[in-house]
Amino acid sequence: MxxxxxxxxxxxxxxxxxxxxxxxxxxxxxxxxxxxxxxxxxxxxxxxxxxxxxxxxxxxxxxxxxxxxxxxxxxxxxxxxxxxxxxxxxxxxxxxxxxxxxxxxxxxxxxxxxxxxxxxxxxxxxxxxDSRQLQAYRDQNEAEQQFLQGLIERMTRQNDLNDRSLAVWLMPAQRFSGDLLSARRISSGQIYFLLADACGEGLAAALPTVIIHQAFQSMTKKGLSITVIIREINRLLGVQMPPGHTVAIAVGIVDSQRNSIELWNGGLPDLLALDGDGQPLFRFESRHPPAGTVNDREFSDRCEVWHWPQSCQLLMYSDGLIAAENGEGQPFGRERLLEIAAGAPPARRVAELTQALTAHIGDRNVADDISCMTINCG
Structure with missing residues (x-):
């Protein structure tokens, strides 16, 4: 010494x-x-x-x-x-x-x-x-996390979510979100849409959303059918992701020329077609397992088609919304969501859901990513 x-x-x-x-x-x-x-x-x-x-x-x-x-x-x-x-x-x-x-x-x-x-x-x-090395590791990890965050944001960025018929809301639980909202308008009366909720959290959940987004944008640009799109997404997840990385997903198209919604739902909460008073006209239930669960031979691409009798609004959300808990451990819940949806005008529905959820959780961090989107139909 x-x-x-x-x-x-x-x-x-x-x-x-x-x-x-x-x-x-x-x-x-x-x-x-x-x-x-x-x-x-x-x-x-x-x-x-x-x-x-x-x-x-x-x-x-x-x-x-x-x-x-x-x-x-x-x-x-x-x-x-x-x-x-x-x-x-x-x-x-x-x-x-x-x-x-x-x-x-x-x-x-x-x-x-x-x-x-x-x-x-x-x-x-x-x-x-040891402290110096740990801080160096933290600094390097933070730089890498920022790089990956920027890269994923650029790879999943697109402008059709600004469409006037849409209202969107995304609240990540961590830096990387496993929820994805995507849309592409191909004509004045037709718009593709997608909501995905990858299992897990953080970067492991965010990576599948890049695969899904790029496949969705590429195939909707070509005007391919929903059955082709969802089958290809399922195939890509099976090929490019390790086993167990499944994604609850809804993908569909709103066609105002035919007054119809065609949709495939695998593992997401019911998508709701709401009338002007916020009352459900139709529920698109999950009829399939999440994408990436089964191989291409066992996969079912069967979609559901519904024709609306009047102008309506399609509401979709990930389960993180209804599962979000307040300080007493009470979830936001589906009944509360339906009550707020019924009491809000269509143009304010997503905004009022956002306000209600924020008030519900207070200063608590959410445990799961939250996403929500509405599409005006008709």
Missing amino acids: KILVADDVPENRILLQKLLARMQHQVVLAEDGEQAVEVFRREAPDLILMDIMMPRMNGLDAIRAIRAEATDRWVPIFAISALAEINDVVNGLQAGADDYLPKPFNQAVLSAKLLSAQRSVAMQKRIVE
Whole structure:
């Protein structure tokens, strides 16, 4: 260790320097408290032996000054005092010393105390180094997370969610969302839509949404059928994702020319066609397992088609919305959702659901991603 010896008596300094040198320690010297503080700043010693009674600045003030220094490491300080000067020992410990050495010096006691301190210093250095490495890992991880977040956002970004017939809301539970909302208008009366809720959370849940979004956008651009689209999404998930990474998904098309909605629902809550008063006209129930659950041979692409008798609004949401709990552990619930949907005008339905859910959870973080979308039909 590098040890700072502060003592105004030259004989004491020389004696300690020789004893410490025999123990293979590096020694730096100071003749008083003021010089001790200067040497501490310049040499950054591992341990300090500080005499209490010294000129210019005594040992107590020097200890206080050193402890007041802004440093990210702990430096043991031993107060040096005669055995009879018990008050000096107490005052030294109160000033910030960790231990004391009695005069005259006993080599065995000195060696034992230094060995104990050396173990503590070595442990503290390991802790500091471990902390530095952990912070470096955290910094690298944060940079990588930001990069991936930006990449996924760019890969799933598209403008058709701004369509005037849509209202959307997405609340991620973490930095990466496993919920996906997507849409593409192909004519004035036809718009494809998709809501996906990947199992799991974080990045593992977000990655399947990239596959789904790109497949959806590519195939809807070509005007392909819902059966072709959902079958290809199921195939891609089976090929590109590890087993168990399934995605609850609804994909469909609203056709105002035919007054119809064609839809495939695998694992999502019922999609609701609501009349002007918010009352359900039709429910698109989940009739399939989530995408990615079965292979292509066993997969069913059968869709449901419904023709609306009057203008309506299609409401869809992920189960994170109705599962969100308040401080008492009560879920938002489907009944509350239907009540708010019935009491809100169509243009305000998503906004009022957002406000109600925010009031319900308060300052709590949601446990699952939340997504919601409405499409005006007719």
